[in-house]
Amino acid sequence: MKKIAQSLIPQFLSCVGGAMDLFVPVRMSGAANWGIWDKNRTVDLDTLKTVKSPKDVFFPQCQTMYTVHHADAGYTIDPMKLTSQPFCVFGIRPCDVRALTVMDQVFLAEPEDTFYRARRENAILLSLACHRPAQTCFCSVFSIDAAQSDGADVMMWMIGQDLWLEGQTDKGNGFLEQFSELLEDADDGACVEEEKESIRAITRKLPYSGLSLEGWGEGRTDEKFDDPNWEQLSDACLACGTCTFVCPTCQCYDIKDYDTGHGIQRYRCWDSCMYSDFTLMAAANNRTTQMQRFRQRFMHKLVYFPTNNDGMFMCVGCGRCVDRCPQSLNIVKVIKTMEKGREEEQA
Ligand code: SF4
Ligand code: SF4
Known part of the structure; x- marks a missing residue:
């Protein structure tokens, strides 16, 4: 276990930022x-x-994939260079670390996405425990521990005036060794254990901590697809796409070409299943109403994805959609409304 005084963090980040790309x-x-x-x-x-x-950081909102240049003898194609140097992601929260595991199922499945793999392999993740989880957090529903992220290379806790750090992988331990100058060796970290308990106690009392996922998951397509609640749930949706853009697990994108005047750039950028032209084809549109698009988003997260990924849900309970939807529509509302309908049916 290591620690560093909060007042020295800027100096520490300056050292790290001088040696590698550092995302904060x-x-x-x-x-x-x-x-x-x-x-x-x-x-x-x-x-x-x-x-x-x-x-x-791993799947940029807009990313050039390659550029095509016109040459005398035809065309040349310059692919974007893949990330090849280690870089650091400092302060990522446990739910967002889990979200990367969800994204891995998509981008590292065959045929794998080489841009994403290069960034995943070179990233050193330093996760910061959530000292005081917010009222809209519900990560525990997906078995995520806001006090301890197993998927990170280094786990960190901010306690009083100190930041405590613990290496969890060879990569993480190597990182702490590389920047050990400003870090001091710490004791066994009894205060870290207290901090973890405090975080977990707060998490247990959060308003959505008792959210039930019963009725969702693998093989529920028939049961949920024709549920009459979709109509009224989606009624107020503005199709603004905010929920998909703030979500750490939404990963749909579009590919387009742009003429720079010096070549054609082929790039990809985030897209949203909430948009009316999403997956629009020349022959037809397979989801013509906002209800269908709205249903698709939540069925994907809560039924289709777990069906295809050994039960893994495509939500980590970060609560960003709860915080940001201008119409107060979100995954919690969907789960609760459907659950109520289920209870009424069973009564
Ligand atoms: S659910 Fe909310 S955030 Fe998402 S597209 Fe509809 S109005 Fe926008
Ligand atoms: S809470 Fe909302 S924004 Fe967060 S992972 Fe789940 S669907 Fe995405």
């Missing part, structure tokens, strides 16, 4: 979002949830 939550325009560390930026480790999740 930064304060910009009154909100916290992920960005590359720079000494002029304000690092924000206090805000629990960044507006957008760190999925941007």
